[in-house]
Amino acid sequence: VPRRIADLSHQELVQRLKSPGILIDSGAVTSRLLSPLPEAADALIGAYGSFPLVSPDRLPDFRCIVRSARGLRRWFGRQAIPDFDRPSPFIPLPVRMVALAIESALNWSVAAKLHWLLVFHAAVVERGGQALILPGNTGRGKSTLCAALVAAGWRLLSDEFCLFDMETGRIHPNVRPISLKNDSIEMIRARGAMDDLTPAITGTPKGTIAYWPPSMDAIERRYETPRPLAMAFPFFDPGANADLVTMPKARAFMQVVASAINYEIHGETAFHAMASFIDQYPTYQMIYPDLDHAVALAARIEDEAEAA
Amino acid sequence: LLWREWEGESVVFNSGSGQTHFLNAVSAEALRAMEETSMTTAALVEHFLELMPESEPDALARQMDRLVRDFAELGLIDPCLDE
Numbered sequence: 290v291p292r293r294i295a296d297l298s299h300q301e302l303v304q305r306l307k308s309p310g311i312l313i314d315s316g317a318v319t320s321r322l323l324s325p326l327p328e329a330a331d332a333l334i335g336a337y338g339s340f341p342l343v344s345p346d347r348l349p350d351f352r353c354i355v356r357s358a359r360g361l362r363r364w365f366g367r368q369a370i371p372d373f374d375r376p377s378p379f380i381p382l383p384v385r386m387v388a389l390a391i392e393s394a395l396n397w398s399v400a401a402k403l404h405w406l407l408v409f410h411a412a413v414v415e416r417g418g419q420a421l422i423l424p425g426n427t428g429r430g431k432s433t434l435c436a437a438l439v440a441a442g443w444r445l446l447s448d449e450f451c452l453f454d455m456e457t458g459r460i461h462p463n464v465r466p467i468s469l470k471n472d473s474i475e476m477i478r479a480r481g482a483m484d485d486l487t488p489a490i491t492g493t494p495k496g497t498i499a500y501w502p503p504s505m506d507a508i509e510r511r512y513e514t515p516r517p518l519a520m521a522f523p524f525f526d527p528g529a530n531a532d533l534v535t536m537p538k539a540r541a542f543m544q545v546v547a548s549a550i551n552y553e554i555h556g557e558t559a560f561h562a563m564a565s566f567i568d569q570y571p572t573y574q575m576i577y578p579d580l581d582h583a584v585a586l587a588a589r590i591e592d593e594a595e596a597a
Numbered sequence: 598l599l600w601r602e603w604e605g606e607s608v609v610f611n612s613g614s615g616q617t618h619f620l621n622a623v624s625a626e627a628l629r630a631m632e633e634t635s636m637t638t639a640a641l642v643e644h645f646l647e648l649m650p651e652s653e654p655d656a657l658a659r660q661m662d663r664l665v666r667d668f669a670e671l672g673l674i675d676p677c678l679d680e
Contacts, residue, residue, distance in 0.1 A: 538603035543619045553615045557599060560610040560617060564601040 295338030302330040305345070310352070312343035313395065316462035316511030317452045318403060320395055321349040324387070326369055329355055332388035335487040336466040336500045339508055351398035355390045371397065386490050389498060392468060399450055399463065400550050406461060407559050409549035411451035413460055414443035414587075419518035419594070420460040421587055422451050423575075424548050430525050433473035436501055437580040438587055440480035445507040446515075455555065455562035458569075459514040464507050466500035474499045476580065517566065519590050520545070521575040523583070531582035533589055534574045541572035571597075598632060598673065614672045627664050631674050638665050 294302070294311065305311055306329050310321040322333070358368035358381035368381035371394035378397075382390050399408060411424040412435035421443070425431040435448040445464060452461040466487070469477055474489060474497065489499040522536060522544060545563060546552050552559045573590065577583040599610040607625040610617045620628060623645075630636065630644050642658045649657075668674040 537606055539601070539606035539608050539619060542601070542603075542608045543617070546617050552617075556615050557610060557612060560599055560601075560608075564608070567601075567603070 292342040293338060294340050294342050295334055296342060299330055299334075302333065303327045306330055306333070309345040311337075312345060312347055312349055313337055313340060313465075314343050314511070315340075315395075315464045316446075317406065318351065318399060318463055319343065319347065319349040320351045320353050320398055321345075322353050322355070322391065322394075324355040324369075324391075326355065326357060326367075326384060326387055328369070328384050328387045329391065332391055332487075336388060336391075336502050339502060339505055341508070351402055353391070353394040353398055355387060355394055357384075373397070373401075380494075382493070386493055388487065388500065389490060389493055392466070392500070395465065396449060399452075403452070404551050404554055407453040407455050407549065407555060407562060408551050409451050409453070409545055410449065411548065412438075412448045413446035413451050413462075414438045415446055415460075415513075415515045416443045416518075416591065418515050419591075420446060420515040421518045421590060422460070422520045423523050424451065424520060424545055425523055426548050429523070430473075431523060432468050432470070433476065434523050434525075434577075434580070434583055436467045436469060436473070436477040437480060437584055439467065439501075439504075439507075440477065441584045441587075443587070444510065445503050450550075453562070453566070454514065455558055457514070458562070458566065459516050461514050462507075462511045464503045464511045466502045469499050469501060471496040477501060480580070517570045518594055519571045519573060520566075521573040521587070521590060524574055524576045525578075525583075526576060527578050529576050529578050531578060531586055532576045533586050533593075534576065536572040536574045538567045538572055542567050598628075600629075609673070611671065611673055616671070618671060618673070623660075624664055627661065628668060628673060631665075631668070635677075638662055641665065 306324045310323040313320050354372040355369050356372045358370050367384040369384045369387040369390040370381040371379045410426050411422050412431040413420050413422050423431050432448040439445045446462040448467040487500040489497050491497045575586050601608050605622045607620040641661050669676045
């Protein structure tokens with residue numbers, strides 16, 4: 290039986306986080322997380338306890354350090370901040386928010402450095418071997434929608450990034466905890482994430498945050514790369530009737546470009562790959578007044594693909 | 598320029614700037630015409646008057662003038678100094 294991160298004692302985890310670090314293997318990406326903060330061990334157990342314990346000898350894709358804030362900031366209470374070997378956009382957070390600092394560091398690694406895949410902001414879930422891609426920039430509710438779909442039986446690939454393989458046309462998982470904010474925490478708890486959520490962190494720059502760790506099934510299947518089912522641009526409108534509207538393909542193309550992180554780096558290759566994607570798979574706008582309707586619309590997308 | 602067209606709407610990739618642009622049917626037709634052969638704005642207006650004879654020439658000329666300037670600004674065409 291492979292060992293899991295949670296199999297380490299708290300003391301072992303604290304030590305390993307200092308050196309040589311803990312490797313987090315989320316499928317397409319493996320990151321070495323290093324931190325001198327003992328609180329990082331608690332955060333890691335809560336969100337990544339079920340992840341396999343990877344040998345520290347393995348070469349990771351990225352190295353993420355979450356350290357204490359330096360200088361005068363130390364006098365305002367202990368703080369945690371991601372630390373990279375290049376300028377990064379982070380502000381120090383109180384050390385009780387170290388889980389948020391870890392997630393920010395892991396996300397930033399993908400956004401800034403993962404260039405062998407086309408990366409764009411989207412939640413991605415899979416069922417029946419096909420990936421439903423829900424593009425949208427940060428703060429548009431895609432994590433909540435993603436969590437509702439996972440609670441309804443879809444497999445989590447990512448609540449943040451679609452990692453599109455331009456050669457094979459397949460989607461690579463980046464299996465990590467789903468980040469739930471404010472009201473969505475109780476909404477998703479009520480949908481089945483009863484005991485799994487990490488303790489809520491209050492007062493963050495994004496409000497209250499809790500993480501829903503991926504299921505064991507999602508972790509075990511993190512190397513499975515499904516082909517796409519469809520791309521559906523979510524649009525939450527509490528006053529609207531639920532509807533699945535075919536989205537003109539050129540407009541869908543431009544929306545993906547707008548939410549892409551490294552499209553311009555790949556240039557022509559990304560243009561051809563994305564055009565081929567848009568050619569092959571349906572594109573929708575998914576208008577939903579609540580999560581129940583969103584789950585029903587996702588099932589309708591499956592039905593329409595089967596009927597086609 | 599690399600083109601893809603779906604249902605009358607196009608996206609065009611400018612390999613010079615690395616940027617992708619959305620074009621509706623009219624702007625796509627204008628850019629395609631200019632890509633095919635160099636022409637003045639007046640010739641472009643004539644081209645559209647042939648395609649859409651019901652158009653009002655002055656309004657069309659203003660539209661084409663604006664379009665040509667936008668294309669030039671985006672690096673999609675290479676304007677000459679004197680038309």
